[in-house]
Structures are given as structure tokens and as C-alpha cells.
Amino acid sequence: MASSLTKETTAPAGENTFLGHPRGLANLFMTEMWERYSFYGMRALLVLYLSATVADGGLGLTLATATAIYSVYNALVYLLALPGGWLGDRVWGPRKTTAIGGTIIMSGHFTLALPWEGSFFAGLGLIAAGSGLLKANISTMVGHLYADKNDPRRDAGFSVFYMAINIGAFAAPLTIGTIGQKVSWHLGFALAGVGMAIGLMFFLLGFRHLAPESDVVSSPVSADEKASLLKKAGFWALLAVVFYGVVVGGGWYTVNWMLWPLTIIGLALPIWYLVKIKRDRDLSGVEQSRMTAYIWFFVVAAMFWGIYDQTGSTLTVFANEHTSNSLFGMHFPSTWFQSLNPLYIMALAPVAAWLWVALNKRGKEPSTITKFANGVFLIGLSFLVMMLAQGVATGDTKVSPLWLCVVYLVQTIGELTLSPVGLSLTTKLAPEKYSSQMMGVFFLAVTAGDSTIALLQLIGAPTGTQAWFASQGAIAVLAGVAVFMYRKKVNKLMGGVH
Known part of the structure; x- marks a missing residue:
């Protein structure tokens, strides 16, 4: 951060800029700000909704269970950033992976807004998966905006991008938190979905301002690797379906x-x-x-x-x-x-x-x-x-x-x-x-x-x-x-x- 405050940030002559930076930074800034707005708004309500009584519109879970769900969810977001980065590098490229991630996050928030317990947990899963895809790739695209690795604006660009996170995180509890607590939990979750929809719109409209490198699959997965991975993924998915099918069918879930x-x-x-x-x-x-x-x-x-x-x-x-x-x-x-x-x-x-x-x-x-x-x-x-x-x-x-x-x-x-x-x-x-x-x-x-x-x-x-x-x-x-x-x-x- 220190270096970013002391380096020259003048753009090359004739370049279309945002605060002296490549124009694409504005779109990535807005995408990140609204994604963080949706994430921190939902997070502000999560434990309160889980532990609120059914009479108050919540799920009525014990405090220990509610806080454990929050902790596991938060852990998953960062855990899934690893496969998210892999998909960006080897399957879809950062730009497409981020677009897919944002769409999944938006769908997850709107799924949370549905008034059923099953849809709520499905929504959490979607948000965690989408966040892993987006989180691992959007910062990479900020770096792609600066073709010269020694561009003196590079560090400052990441500092500007970092501010987007905090602006979104600051505004979310004040708005989504208030609506969720004072009006309706589900309306609050829906507002988080609207936030992600706005961020996704800025991202899609800004495709032409992003670096061509952001659309490149840097290390494409081979056909043999893809076949092997699909077999392994299919095996574990089938095992999970059978296992939880037995648990649910037996009434133990x-x-x-x-x-x-x-x-x-x-x-x-x-x-x-x-x-x-x-x-x-x-x-x-x-x-x-x-x-x-x-x-x-x-x-x-x-x-x-x-x-x-x-x-x-x-x-x-x-x-x-x-x-x-x-x-x-x-x-x-x-x-x-x-x-x-x-x-x-x-x-x-x-x-x-x-x-x-x-x-x-x-x-x-x-x-x-x-x-x-x-x-x-x-x-x-x-x-x-x-x-x-x-x-x-x-x-x-x-x-x-x-x-x-x-x-x-x-x-x-x-x-x-x-x-x-x-x-x-x-x-x-x-x-x-x-x-x-x-x-x-x-x-x-x-x-x-x-x-x-x-x-x-x-x-x-x-x-x-x-x-x-x-x-x-x-x-x-x-x-x-x-x-x-x-x-x-x-x-x-x-x-x-x-």
C-alpha cells in the first residue's frame, strides 16, 4: 500500500482512463464493490436469521449451530477459491470464470430470498461456489490491465481496487442489514441479489475495456486430464448422492x-x-x-x-x-x-x-x-x-x-x-x-x-x-x-x- 501512494500514476497519452488508470479498472472496481456489497450484506444477516425464532421469521436454530454454519460457510468461500483459480487458468479463462461466478452468486442470493429452509441452504452453497470462482480471478484481471509489469500505476491500481471492497463492505450493513432486520429477512437477501446483479451488469458492459489476456486460458487442460477429472468428480458426486440419500431416507439427516x-x-x-x-x-x-x-x-x-x-x-x-x-x-x-x-x-x-x-x-x-x-x-x-x-x-x-x-x-x-x-x-x-x-x-x-x-x-x-x-x-x-x-x-x- 505504501508504495502505491508514492509512485507516479500518469497515464500514457491518448489512453482512455479512470482516475489515471486503464478504463477497465472502473468496471472491475464497480463489479468488486457490488459483489462485496452483496456478500457483506448477506453476512450481516446470516447468523441473526439462522438463530431468530420461527415466529420472528427466522429458522430457529440454536446459537451454536447458527455460528457453526457461518464459520463453515466462510471457510468454504476461501477453500473454493483454489478450484476457482484452477478453472480460470485451465478451463474458462479469468473473464468467463468471473462472469459465471457472478451469475451463480446472484442466483444464490435470490435463492436465499425464497421462504423455505431447503432453498436457504442451497443459496448458501451457490454463493460460496460463485464467490470462489469470482474471488480467484477478478484480481488477476486487474493485473492484466497493466501490460508492462513495471507500470508505475500498477500498485496504485490495486489500491484503488482495494477501496472498492471497503466501500461495498461499509454500505452493505447500513442498507441490507437495516432492511433485513427491520422489514424482512428475505427482502434483505433479495437486496443482496440486486447488488450482485448491478455488479454483474457493470462487468458484462465493460468486457471491451478489459485486457485481451483476461480472455485467454493460460494453461488449457488436456483431453485426457479432462476425462480423468470428470471420472473422479463423477465418482465422488455419486458417492455423496448415495450417502446422503441413505441418511435422508433413513430419517437421520x-x-x-x-x-x-x-x-x-x-x-x-x-x-x-x-x-x-x-x-x-x-x-x-x-x-x-x-x-x-x-x-x-x-x-x-x-x-x-x-x-x-x-x-x-x-x-x-x-x-x-x-x-x-x-x-x-x-x-x-x-x-x-x-x-x-x-x-x-x-x-x-x-x-x-x-x-x-x-x-x-x-x-x-x-x-x-x-x-x-x-x-x-x-x-x-x-x-x-x-x-x-x-x-x-x-x-x-x-x-x-x-x-x-x-x-x-x-x-x-x-x-x-x-x-x-x-x-x-x-x-x-x-x-x-x-x-x-x-x-x-x-x-x-x-x-x-x-x-x-x-x-x-x-x-x-x-x-x-x-x-x-x-x-x-x-x-x-x-x-x-x-x-x-x-x-x-x-x-x-x-x-x-x-
């Missing part, structure tokens, strides 16, 4: 029959992938050492995202049940709290960028490991603040909304410290053989973290209690301290990377 397998996959797949890379005999000794270091960072990152992503689950429940939704005489729905994080990011990201540049000039910029340690420490600290807030919210007492304002502020500072550093570390430590795959591996840390939280919720951990917040907060704080204390040893494993 509950939502846990779906949650448990997905949770286990969300934990097992990242572990398998890391072990596969680590045991690859083609890796040099230095690359093996770097992968050892990366595994430790991966575990800590999973811990960070597992806590951070509870924005839409345990923190949303706390906002709805234990927080006074009134400040300075103004009343507002509890979903509005989820607009705080993107608001803080838009306000603080330029400050963070300026700070790193200023410290670097003085030779005092923290190392990437130190930034990483600070990020994990801060996310743990936010949950220790939540522990105190939960303690204040006894009986019918509702706490001041300033508690959550502080929690989200601390989490945002931690995100700005850790997230870009995690991406940077991934590119630096990636073995050459897996250089393009490692970014997908980094996103698997989100899957692993959310799946761990889902597992705790499924086995009956006391969600939303002081013990819940205290235990996770303490572990994350200790992890941050440990990473900082052992930074020199980790540096040695990193084989010269800093």
Missing part, C-alpha cells in the same frame, strides 16, 4: 450431517497441502527450511483469521443481544456495527502507509516478522476487551456501543499490520516450484481458522461467553509474544528472507 464433513475437509485439506509441499523432494535445503518457517506463520495466521472472522458470528450476536444500539440519542440496527471495520480501514490505511514510509526513511520500520507478531497480538487483545465487555453485560444489562467500537478498532489495526505482511511473506518464502500456488495456500489459512472455530462450536464450546473470548484472546496474545521472542530463530529458518 440433520444439518450436522453437512457441517461435520465440511469442517473436517476445511481442516484436513490445508494440512495435506502444506505437508505435500514440505515433503516434495524437488525442494532445495533452503526451500525446505523456508517452508518450515512458513508453516509456523500459517498456523498463527489461521489463529488470527479464526478470531477476526467472528465479526459476523459471535460479535454480531453480542451486538444484537448485549449491546445498546443507541449512541448520542441516535438508534440504529445491530448490523451497523459491521460497517466499522471497513470504515476504519478506509481511514487508517493511508495513515499506515505513511507511517511505514516515514519509519523506513529513519531506518526504524519494523521487520515483517515484528509486524506479523503485532497483528496476532492485537487480534488477541481485541478478544480480551470482548471478555471484559461480556463481563459487564450481566443479566439484562446492555453495554455501551463504544465497547464494540474499540474492539473493531483494535482488530482493524491488527489487520493492517498482519494481512499485507502475510501476503508478502508468502511470496518471499514460496518455493520456486509452487510460486503461483502459494497465494492460494495463504488463503487456506482463513479456511483452517474458520474450520477450527466451527469445530469448537460443533463440539459444544460455550460460544459467546467470557471463557470463549478469554481463551482465544490469551492464546493469540501469547502467540504474538512467542513470534516476537523467537524472531531471530525464525529468521534463520527463512534462509536470508527478511
